[in-house]
Amino acid sequence: METILEIKHLNKRFGNKLVLKDLNLTVKKGEVVCIIGPSGSGKSTFLRCLNLLEEPNSGEIIFEGHNLIAKSADLDRLRMKMGMVFQNFNLFNNLNVLNNCIIGQTKVLKRKKTEAIKIALELLKQVGMEAYINETASNLSGGQKQRVAISRALAMNPKIMLFDEPTSALDPEMIGDVLNVMRNLASTGLTLIVVTHEMDFAKEVANTIVFMDQGQILETNNPEVIFNNPKHQRTKTFLKRVIEKK
Amino acid sequence: MLTKIMPQGFIEGIIFLIKEYYPLFLDGIKYTVIISLTGTLLGLLLALIITPIKTATISKRDRIMLIIFKRCGICLATLYVEILRGTPMMVQAVIFYYGLRGMGIDMSINFFGILYIPGIIVSGITIVSVNTSAYIIEVLRGSINAIDKGQMEAARSLGMTKLQALLKIIIPQALRNCIPAIGNEFVINIKDTSVLSVIAVTELFYMTKRINSIYYRQTEGFIIAAIIYLILTFTTTRLLYWISNKLGNRKQLTYPTSQSY
Ligand SMILES: Nc1ncnc2c1ncn2[C@@H]1O[C@H](COP(=O)(O)OP(=O)(O)O)[C@@H](O)[C@H]1O
Numbered sequence: 001m002e003t004i005l006e007i008k009h010l011n012k013r014f015g016n017k018l019v020l021k022d023l024n025l026t027v028k029k030g031e032v033v034c035i036i037g038p039s040g041s042g043k044s045t046f047l048r049c050l051n052l053l054e055e056p057n058s059g060e061i062i063f064e065g066h067n068l069i070a071k072s073a074d075l076d077r078l079r080m081k082m083g084m085v086f087q088n089f090n091l092f093n094n095l096n097v098l099n100n101c102i103i104g105q106t107k108v109l110k111r112k113k114t115e116a117i118k119i120a121l122e123l124l125k126q127v128g129m130e131a132y133i134n135e136t137a138s139n140l141s142g143g144q145k146q147r148v149a150i151s152r153a154l155a156m157n158p159k160i161m162l163f164d165e166p167t168s169a170l171d172p173e174m175i176g177d178v179l180n181v182m183r184n185l186a187s188t189g190l191t192l193i194v195v196t197h198e199m200d201f202a203k204e205v206a207n208t209i210v211f212m213d214q215g216q217i218l219e220t221n222n223p224e225v226i227f228n229n230p231k232h233q234r235t236k237t238f239l240k241r242v243i244e245k246k
Numbered sequence: 247m248l249t250k251i252m253p254q255g256f257i258e259g260i261i262f263l264i265k266e267y268y269p270l271f272l273d274g275i276k277y278t279v280i281i282s283l284t285g286t287l288l289g290l291l292l293a294l295i296i297t298p299i300k301t302a303t304i305s306k307r308d309r310i311m312l313i314i315f316k317r318c319g320i321c322l323a324t325l326y327v328e329i330l331r332g333t334p335m336m337v338q339a340v341i342f343y344y345g346l347r348g349m350g351i352d353m354s355i356n357f358f359g360i361l362y363i364p365g366i367i368v369s370g371i372t373i374v375s376v377n378t379s380a381y382i383i384e385v386l387r388g389s390i391n392a393i394d395k396g397q398m399e400a401a402r403s404l405g406m407t408k409l410q411a412l413l414k415i416i417i418p419q420a421l422r423n424c425i426p427a428i429g430n431e432f433v434i435n436i437k438d439t440s441v442l443s444v445i446a447v448t449e450l451f452y453m454t455k456r457i458n459s460i461y462y463r464q465t466e467g468f469i470i471a472a473i474i475y476l477i478l479t480f481t482t483t484r485l486l487y488w489i490s491n492k493l494g495n496r497k498q499l500t501y502p503t504s505q506s507y
């Protein structure tokens with residue numbers, strides 16, 4: 001299958017601290033990649049480097065043939081093709097649900113307002129939020145916010161969706177709704193990169209699991225190998241601890 | 247017209263001045279309110295234009311011309327704020343007024359004969375607007391910094407430019423949070439327009455001085471002025487507090503202090 005994203009020798013430091021060390025990863029079109037690993041291992045930083053919310057110090061990120069790290073890359077154009085969903089939602093507080101899902105379409109994609117509304121309503125319907133279009137973010141529960149945030153990103157017709165622990169800030173009874181939305185997305189053939197602690201979800205949905213520890217990718221493999229027969233001792237220890245916690 | 251005799255007593259004197267000269271006081275009130283209100287609103291408008299320039303950040307990806315442009319913008323905006331906040335409005339007023347006069351510029355505005363605004367009032371409004379903008383820029387900047395960084399990141403991740411994110415997402419939220427502070431600027435301006443009397447703007451303080459000079463008696467007139475100022479600021483503060491509550495701002499208005507020290 002066609003490669004959509006290729007990361008080569010990516011390094012990122014904060015001050016003197018090297019938090020991402022020589023990361024390499026190839027993502028194919030339609031693939032679902034789950035990134036797992038202990039907290040502080042650099043998962044969020046890695047994801048944020050992919051759409052340049054953090055500027056990497058060296059390496060290459062090749063997305064649809066363009067190196068994003070090159071100075072000449074048109075970031076705003078490339079960013080709109082990569083949807084991002086944050087742990088704490090980041091819905092626009094000054095806009096209602098519908099306008100959250102419209103503003104990117106009209107301001108960035110220059111869609112007509114009527115068209116943008118149609119697309120937003122369709123997406124909000126898919127996540128069961130069409131009854132809340134006039135609410136502001138502060139009136140929604142965490143799970144509802146996250147479903148709106150996913151619709152907002154999808155409204156831009158992204159080629160890749162990046163999720164940074166989308167269910168970590170949710171009450172347990174809300175997690176299922178959001179994971180279901182993501183499952184549906186995976187089945188549509190959209191490329192997903194998901195940082196998650198939901199091991200069952202990863203096992204079920206991912207084509208590829210990336211295990212990160214201390215700023216490095218220690219293992220990249222399919223779920224069967226990672227969960228049943230990991231090569232690295234640290235992967236084993238991590239998975240054992242996560243499963244015990246449950 | 248013969249001038250009437252002003253009674254000797256203090257209270258009688260006050261009553262006499264109010265009775266005989268209330269049209270002049272009203273005129274002063276009118277200009278004080280007009281100048282401080284439009285000055286604050288135009289100051290806000292100026293601040294909205296200048297704040298994005300002052301808070302511009304230079305990214306490694308910017309082209310060289312853009313970097314130069316941004317650097318100049320940041321420098322000029324910083325200079326603007328520092329100078330205006332670092333000098334008294336009274337000094338700004340005389341420099342502006344005599345500067346224009348020296349160049350022979352007429353500031354009066356005439357809208358097709360429908361609306362005529364005398365040059366001195368336009369000058370007053372300009373001075374207050376520019377001075378106020380410097381304070382509002384700082385208020386706005388603090389308010390922008392207080393907005394969760396995630397809002398900007400979410401906007402950028404949709405492909406919005408930094409300017410789009412500022413105008414559509416960040417500034418609307420910041421503005422809402424600083425409505426009380428902008429209200430304070432208005433109250434401060436009601437008091438501080440009195441310094442415009444040095445260039446003979448016909449606001450309340452100037453009108454009071456004119457009335458006082460008729461009888462060579464100072465205290466009575468200024469007491470009246472003080473009471474009028476107090477009524478103006480008190481009602482404005484309450485009004486702003488009420489508006490602010492309506493808009494759901496829980497932060498209370500702090501009692502304003504003067505800026506012209
Ligand atoms: N903005 C930042 N400035 C400095 N250090 C940071 C910053 N963001 C993250 N870090 C550090 O980088 C490391 C990786 O963090 P992060 O990517 O958030 O890990 P994870 O998402 O796996 O928990 C941590 O040690 C963290 O303290």
Ligand SMILES: [Mg+2]
Nearest residue numbers: 043044045165
């Ligand atoms: Mg994280």
